[in-house]
Amino acid sequence: MLYFIGLGLGDAKYITVKGLEIVRQCSRVYLEDYTSILWYKDVDEATTHSDLVLRALNAGIQYHVVHNASIMNAVGCLSIVFWTDTWRPESFYDKIKKNRDMGPHTLCLLGNLPIPYLSRGRNIYEPPRYMTFAQAAEQLLEILQNQRDRDTVCVGLAQIRAEVQTIHSGTLQELMSCDLGGPLHSMIISGHLHSLEVDMLKLFSGPEGLKTLKMTDSSTYVS
Numbered sequence: 001m002l003y004f005i006g007l008g009l010g011d012a013k014y015i016t017v018k019g020l021e022i023v024r025q026c027s028r029v030y031l032e033d034y035t036s037i038l039w040y041k042d043v044d045e046a047t048t049h050s051d052l053v054l055r056a057l058n059a060g061i062q063y064h065v066v067h068n069a070s071i072m073n074a075v076g077c078l079s080i081v082f083w084t085d086t087w088r089p090e091s092f093y094d095k096i097k098k099n100r101d102m103g104p105h106t107l108c109l110l111g112n113l114p115i116p117y118l119s120r121g122r123n124i125y126e127p128p129r130y131m132t133f134a135q136a137a138e139q140l141l142e143i144l145q146n147q148r149d150r151d152t153v154c155v156g157l158a159q160i161r162a163e164v165q166t167i168h169s170g171t172l173q174e175l176m177s178c179d180l181g182g183p184l185h186s187m188i189i190s191g192h193l194h195s196l197e198v199d200m201l202k203l204f205s206g207p208e209g210l211k212t213l214k215m216t217d218s219s220t221y222v223s
Contacts, residue, residue, distance in 0.1 A: 006068025019066045050200045081111040103192035130183035137176040155188040169204040
């Protein structure tokens, strides 16, 4: 078993209780300093997480991710909101396009109204709503003007860190009809893709690419 354990935004003391429990049970522990700065000596030089995952899978080794706070939590992410008949903001697309032009990927948190809410212009309380990946894709496709953008590679995420989480990759057009299951959903819109990232996306793409990652105490595996 290969574990990837997040240390959070500070030093090693920011590790989660679950992460610390696993570290204490491991026969070997390596500190990765490629995506963070931690002042320790005698640390093996790490490759990217994607490369390590691919190598593990190729060797028949299971892997498990223990999440922690990240720069995404601290800085915040782009949100895609529900459109209505009279309110259809497109400002979120400007940020997506800027990232696409520069190369970074964009994480989009999809709108949700988790409690009954007062409908605009009507004295009626609507039931809770959770935006699906398909709904977000449909809104984006209405904004886009050319086929090239419609073929942008995206990743749909559902119920991340739940007992069962779902991940699927494909073009925006392909994923518009994809059912990822229950909330909450998120969307990653790709920028410039490295070859290792392409290999990772292939694990979750194509007609059979809808992957459900089942979380257990001892493993994460793809079904």
